[in-house]
Amino acid sequence: MTRLGSGGRIEVICGCMYSGKTEELIRRLNHVQIARQRLQAFTPRRDTRYAVGNLVSHNGVRIEAQPIDSITEIRDYLRDDVQVVALDELHFLDDSADTIVETCQALADRGLRVIIAGLDQDYRAAPFPAMSRLLAVAEQADKLFAICVRCGAYATRSQRMIDGKPAPFDAPTIVVGGLELYEARCRACFEAG
Numbered sequence: 001m002t003r004l005g006s007g008g009r010i011e012v013i014c015g016c017m018y019s020g021k022t023e024e025l026i027r028r029l030n031h032v033q034i035a036r037q038r039l040q041a042f043t044p045r046r047d048t049r050y051a052v053g054n055l056v057s058h059n060g061v062r063i064e065a066q067p068i069d070s071i072t073e074i075r076d077y078l079r080d081d082v083q084v085v086a087l088d089e090l091h092f093l094d095d096s097a098d099t100i101v102e103t104c105q106a107l108a109d110r111g112l113r114v115i116i117a118g119l120d121q122d123y124r125a126a127p128f129p130a131m132s133r134l135l136a137v138a139e140q141a142d143k144l145f146a147i148c149v150r151c152g153a154y155a156t157r158s159q160r161m162i163d164g165k166p167a168p169f170d171a172p173t174i175v176v177g178g179l180e181l182y183e184a185r186c187r188a189c190f191e192a193g
């Protein structure tokens with residue numbers, strides 16, 4: 001494990017909804033601030049669940065973040081002295097997986113610590129491509145779990161429910177929402193739409 005701030009690296013925090021990804025990201029960023037390292041955090045503008053311009057957990061814990069539409073905007077905002085770059089909700093970005101991976105690799109190659117959080121699977125339990133690719137090239141990958149609302153086991157999937165039934169397979173992949181739409185399920189309790 002490299003010392004905090006000793007060179008470029010990519011860290012990935014992934015898992016299903018409610019698994020604590022944003023909380024873990026904010027925990028790490030609090031450490032960065034305590035270590036008086038220079039941080040820039042970003043969040044997809046599409047995440048309209050809470051106050052735009054913040055990373056906000058389901059428990060309301062928040063940290064300021066620059067809204068962006070594309071990961072390529074990061075280089076326009078980047079200050080020369082920044083040491084840590086963070087992004088939550090990676091799956092909300094429309095960029096291609098190639099663009100996302102190339103951007104994160106370039107930032108790490110410049111010696112930055114790059115911390116990315118987001119879903120590993122969509123509501124169909126299909127992998128999000130960019131997250132899959134980042135997991136392969138990251139120096140550190142943490143997969144978190146929630147608690148299945150059906151049986152209490154560790155949950156690894158996000159079930160989207162519409163009128164009490166699993167959302168159909170051909171529904172849009174990106175639909176912003178929380179407990180009114182999504183619930184954490186384990187593999188055994190997950191229902192394909």
Ligand SMILES: Nc1ncnc2c1ncn2[C@@H]1O[C@H](COP(=O)(O)OP(=O)(O)O)[C@@H](O)[C@H]1O
Binds near residue numbers: 018021022058145
């Ligand atoms: N089924 C669940 N399992 C675990 N935590 C849950 C669940 N439902 C709600 N939560 C709450 O969600 C919090 C995690 O929120 P957050 O960090 O925003 O998760 P994520 O970013 O992974 O969606 C937990 O601390 C807990 O209070």
Ligand SMILES: Cc1cn([C@H]2C[C@H](O)[C@@H](COP(=O)(O)O)O2)c(=O)[nH]c1=O
Binds near residue numbers: 018021049173
């Ligand atoms: C599974 C899934 C989720 N989303 C949306 C729903 C939420 O707005 C976010 C995930 O938030 P969290 O911080 O991980 O709780 O993404 C989606 O658009 N498509 C999906 O398949």
Ligand SMILES: [Zn+2]
Binds near residue numbers: 152189
């Ligand atoms: Zn279950």
